[in-house]
Amino acid sequence: MKKIVTVLGARPQFIKASVVSHAMRQSNQLQEVLVHTGQHFDANMSDVFFKELGMHRPDHFLDVHGGSHGAMTGRMLEHVEKVLLAEKPDAVLVYGDTNSTLAGALAAAKLHIPVAHVEAGLRSFNMAMPEEINRILTDRISRWLFTPTATAAEHLKREGFAAAQIIPVGDVMYDVALHHGARVHADGGLLALLGLKPKNYVLATIHRAENTDHPQRLAAIVDALTATAQTLPVVWPLHPRTRAVLQQTSRLDALARYVHLIDPVGYVDMVQLEKYAALIATDSGGVQKEAFFYQVPCVTLRDETEWVELVNAGWNRLAKPNSPGAVVSAIEAALGSTGQPIQPYGEGDAAQKIVNVLKD
């Protein structure tokens, strides 16, 4: 029996890990020890995903959140190291590109414990993004690089990683969408509660620092979604960071008059909102892909994206939120559009492929 310590802490990581954890437990050859750093700790950013996606409770909860990037990552590093010294795992498993990812990988690598990185090889080529720094450094010190797309594998090859380290498995979020997304329907749920009609509203999510920490960009997004709401209802589950910034800049009350501003929702409610939206406007990585899984046109409110396949195939449009007009035009152009048929995210068996590698 091999022991794997999984280090996670942010919303998208709970979702990604749910399928891999399940496959590990089913294998009977891997023992998983779950370490939750505490990066996301609110019930609706953390607990709800453990419950809805059938995950076991974390074995260690480190309660590290808030503060600057350096302070947060530093405290995580110290606490994760203690857990690893006590647990002595055969490998450490990390997901994506958050501070929890980097802290988990770095603590392990310094103790000579091999690291497995799920969602390796993604690049935005924008080093101003904290996520880009986290993912590049994590890839550099990982033993197994599980790539979600052919593009991600290409990036790693170009950066000089050995072919044996690069393991194309597909995207675990596709596994989750196939497994859990299929059981979500239009009737009842949040749609009924909000009085929204299927295919007659826009779903928005915003949380990246490049938008929340830049007042002009955030204002352009707010103004564009307010304008869109004149003709089509807009529902916006607010990330805690985005809510705090909008509150500080006194934009929240005016916005709430036009847009359905709601708290972050659980995975099942989110899938319902995504599946039946006329359009999704987002800066989230996961939500861009889920828009595609449910064949909903997407406008990505960023300067670049890691999920270039979707832009190339016409499912996704990049709209730099430099002005409200730029965002509104992209939304208008994308409404009612579809892209070419593509399948860039594997076969929906990424979790099983990862477990097969870790078993050996």
Ligand code: UDP
């Ligand atoms: N999500 C959710 N509730 C919400 C907003 C997002 O369940 O209110 C899910 C979404 O469906 C996707 C994941 O969270 O699976 C994306 O996480 P996030 O946007 O926080 O991070 P990113 O994908 O950009 O790393």
